[in-house]
Amino acid sequence: NAGVTQTPKFQVLKTGQSMTLQCAQDMNHEYMSWYRQDPGMGLRLIHYSVGAGITDQGEVPNGYNVSRSTTEDFPLRLLSAAPSQTSVYFCASRPSGRDTGELFFGEGSRLTVL
């Protein structure tokens, strides 16, 4: 099993450009989520999904869109990139049926917006 796979690992954008960060997991996990990690701020939840066709907002959803058409994939879209979205983005998943909530993380996507 590959676990949680994120692409790209690095990306540089200009202000106003759009892009999609990809996340795929092969563990048949129902729950998937996106966090951003900034120095001094820790991990903050952007959006999450408890299953295909269901998404919801986390703590910092503005400027980001998500969709969940399959169990495996949970892409994060930046509609019009801003310098404040420069960050490291982590996708994470877990089996919803487990009450422990242990998250499996990808290796991260480092985004720079100029």
Added chain:
Amino acid sequence: SQKIEQNSEALNIQEGKTATLTCNYTNYSPAYLQWYRQDPGRGPVFLLLIRENEKEKRKERLKVTFDTTLKQSLFHITASQPADSATYLCALRGSQGNLIFGKGTKLSVKP
């Protein structure tokens, strides 16, 4: 508002000593608390979970305590090694069922 605080941004200790990291929380009544390890340039990796009815949990050289009265968890690494150097994150289940993370403590173990 709900808060999770890891008191030290950084902790430096000598190899062989016990490292103790603190996680405090306010306005939560968590059913459990989790600890993760994060190496530079990598995603966090789950280490331990402790439930509200458990006072202590051990895994090899790791020990976690959970005091729901003090609203605090302590994470101990005994006989620390340079390979234990990393950032350690505590996390609680928030009201929507998502994990809320502390900012982390960067541990450096010097030989």
